[in-house]
Amino acid sequence: MHPAPVLIDEIQYAPQLFSYIKINVDNGAPPGSYWLAGSQAYRLMELAQESLAGRTAILHMSSLSQSELFGNGKSLPFTLDLDDLRKRQENITPATPTEIYERIWSGSLPGHRNGRYTDRNVFYNSYIQSYIDRDVSAEIPGVDKMLFSDFIRSAACRIGRMLNINDIANDVGVSNDTAKRWLKTLEKSEIIFFLRPYSNNLLIRTIKTPKMYFFDTGLVSHLTRYSNSEILMNGSINGAILENYIVSEIIKTYHNNAKECLLHYYRDKDSNEIDLIIESDQELHPVEIKKSVNPPTQIVCTFSVLDKASLSRGTGAIICLRESLSAVDRKCLIIPAWII
Secondary structure, three states, X not given: OOOOOEEXXXXXXXXXXXXXXXXXXXXXXXXXXXXXXXXXXXXXXXXXXXXXXOOXXXXXXXXXXXXXXXXXXXXXXXXXXXXXXXXXXXXXXOOOHHHHHHHHHHOOOHHHHOOXXXXXXXXXXXXXHHHHHHHHHHHOOOOOHHHHHHHHHHHHOOOOOEOOHHHHHHHHOOOHHHHHHHHHHHHHOOXXXXXXXXXXXOOOOEOOOOEEEEOOHHHHHHHOOOOOHHHHHOXXXXXXXXXXXXXXXXXXXXXXXXXXXXXXXEEEOOOOEEEEEEEXXXXXXXXXXXXXXXXXXXXXXXXXXXXXXXXXXXXXXXXXXXXXXXXXXXXXXXXXXXXX
């Protein structure tokens, strides 16, 4: 009925189609004949790996990126190359600190941002309920839905922190093993992601615990009950949610170009910390994220801890709420958050 090329949405509900697609591909169907999409990322990946191994290109589509919402649609993977940054600032609408937090609070889910659903609270409540009823219940049969809803909220309160499973488990009243399984479900669903610490055999005092973030900051704002962007901007998680926004936006620039994203953070037992490390072309690019228009430049002194690493240290940056691109010195840039 539908000759190729054809797009099949929510294909995880029709797993029997995979064997027929495999036959057609093996019989010479050209690349791009079948586009398979689904909202249950983990189930879709399982089916693809079982039936179409070696026959598929996998593209991760998280919520909309800043460049998609406020730019001209041209987005390249984020780097600290000065020429690339100059191009980026020409392709996206500048934003004041207040406007940045409005972007953070509003989130990036298409159903809300396209104006179809105007009541934000109803949208996010429905989003969480349908996610638990459909995706989580399929992954964890018999799950306590109210408890899992509390679990997501507890996780949202801890964005940008080193993961402490025991704290989340105690907060909700479940075992550590249950909390681990539920976090894995959130990760497989691409609701959350983890930033792994950077370490090698030359940096022996590094801490090994990952940090947790959400892909959509609007969901975090809703779960933590911030009723508008102004309250969020002055609230207790204002720095953590800005960091979450920056890290997730950088990842989206790579996902949208089907590129691998090598991001880490750094913290050692001497309390030296770097918010973000971008690994690229055998160089480590350290990044600090600050909720400030004029961040103190001495914070980049910590970058020197990477000089002991096996890879060389490249250009670093402070990403902040300044409205124009500038620099600390030739090795460290100051980048406005709206450029990403």
